[in-house]
Amino acid sequence: MSFYETALKTGTKVFAVAPMIDWTDRHCRFLHRQLSRNALLYTEMVVADAIIHGPRERLLSFSPQEHPVALQLGGSDVGKLSEAIRIAADYGYDEIGLNVGCPSDRVQSGTFGACLMRDPGHVADLVTAMKKVSSVPVTVKCRIGVDDQEPADILPNFLARMVGAGADAIWIHARKAWLQGLSPKENREVPPLDYDLVHRMKRENPNVFLGINGGISDLDQAKTHLSVMDGVMLGRAAYQNTGLLAGVDAILDSDSPGGTRTPNLDWLALRDTMIAYAQDVIASGGRLHHVTRHMVGLFQGYAGARRFRQILSSEATRPGAGTDIIAAAFDAVDLAGETQRSAERIAG
Numbered sequence: 301m302s303f304y305e306t307a308l309k310t311g312t313k314v315f316a317v318a319p320m321i322d323w324t325d326r327h328c329r330f331l332h333r334q335l336s337r338n339a340l341l342y343t344e345m346v347v348a349d350a351i352i353h354g355p356r357e358r359l360l361s362f363s364p365q366e367h368p369v370a371l372q373l374g375g376s377d378v379g380k381l382s383e384a385i386r387i388a389a390d391y392g393y394d395e396i397g398l399n400v401g402c403p404s405d406r407v408q409s410g411t412f413g414a415c416l417m418r419d420p421g422h423v424a425d426l427v428t429a430m431k432k433v434s435s436v437p438v439t440v441k442c443r444i445g446v447d448d449q450e451p452a453d454i455l456p457n458f459l460a461r462m463v464g465a466g467a468d469a470i471w472i473h474a475r476k477a478w479l480q481g482l483s484p485k486e487n488r489e490v491p492p493l494d495y496d497l498v499h500r501m502k503r504e505n506p507n508v509f510l511g512i513n514g515g516i517s518d519l520d521q522a523k524t525h526l527s528v529m530d531g532v533m534l535g536r537a538a539y540q541n542t543g544l545l546a547g548v549d550a551i552l553d554s555d556s557p558g559g560t561r562t563p564n565l566d567w568l569a570l571r572d573t574m575i576a577y578a579q580d581v582i583a584s585g586g587r588l589h590h591v592t593r594h595m596v597g598l599f600q601g602y603a604g605a606r607r608f609r610q611i612l613s614s615e616a617t618r619p620g621a622g623t624d625i626i627a628a629a630f631d632a633v634d635l636a637g638e639t640q641r642s643a644e645r646i647a648g
């Protein structure tokens with residue numbers, strides 16, 4: 301039984317960090333995993349062609365500590381997606397997700413991403429083929445519609461087609477994508493959110509795992525959605541206010557995928573783990589900044605956060621920068637106060 305089936309059966313909720321190109325790389329996911337044992341972590345979207353022809357190891361390898369981790373694929377060709385899944389199987393991802401929500405020009409010219417919302421039959425064929433070759437759950441991340449589509453009319457059929465094709469879960473970004481005239485960034489902000497519609501889809505599909513995404517900015521909002529939905533997915537808020545993830549396990553059941561609760565966060569242990577991790581990255585040819593660029597949002601709103609950010613964004617980017625900079629950045633934060641507040645947040 302996949303963890304999505306288990307989640308549905310037991311009522312266990314899933315919290316996911318959204319796939320985000322250039323943001324949710326392996327170093328980002330390693331950091332996020334230190335803050336939450338249970339959050340499901342998505343990769344950046346990786347295009348099937350890139351896996352087949354590109355630098356596989358760099359695109360697909362990740363640390364065992366990142367589990368559970370889902371690989372998000374972009375593509376619209378049955379053969380290529382199947383081949384990409386076969387190649388990725390060796391890396392041990394816990395899920396394969398298909399991107400049906402990304403509106404960028406680059407993605408449209410390959411006719412995949414959000415424009416596939418117009419062709420549910422083809423997406424269903426893709427999912428059927430992906431299920432055939434995948435030994436792990438296959439999921440879809442979509443929008444509520446594109447352009448002049450009427451979401452309330454098209455979404456029920458789209459979801460039914462995905463379910464019919466065997467999709468194990470569907471994550472819905474609760475706004476349309478406008479394929480002309482808006483940048484990808486505007487497409488995450490301008491089209492209005494329609495949470496009511498997504499909640500209604502869940503009520504009408506009690507046996508289908510449905511997760512909601514889009515504009516959810518804190519754990520209180522996440523909890524409210526989880527009272528209706530099976531899963532909640534946060535993108536920008538999780539990345540930009542990373543410390544938020546320290547409260548995730550407390551809002552989920554201890555049975556959710558990935559293990560047990562993180563009772564409290566030990567910030568000094570986190571510092572030491574990140575220093576050791578960054579040392580390994582540097583030793584294998586990477587740069588300190590590859591790790592620290594994902595850490596700047598750790599202490600948003602807390603005493604010393606500004607200095608923490610400054611140290612990480614300026615000093616950590618210098619050539620040859622070493623991990624003493626991580627220690628210096630943590631020294632700038634009132635860690636004792638933060639540990640106390642973190643405990644209160646989790647208790648509350």
Ligand SMILES: Cc1cc2nc3c(=O)[nH]c(=O)nc-3n(C[C@H](O)[C@H](O)[C@H](O)COP(=O)(O)O)c2cc1C
Binds near residue numbers: 321441516533534
């Ligand atoms: C920098 C960035 C990159 C993104 N890349 C992807 C991607 O690779 N695949 C995808 O499905 N969505 C991508 N998205 C969209 C997010 O997954 C998410 O659907 C969107 O940000 C709305 O959620 P939020 O309001 O919680 O951020 C990206 C978003 C951002 C901010």
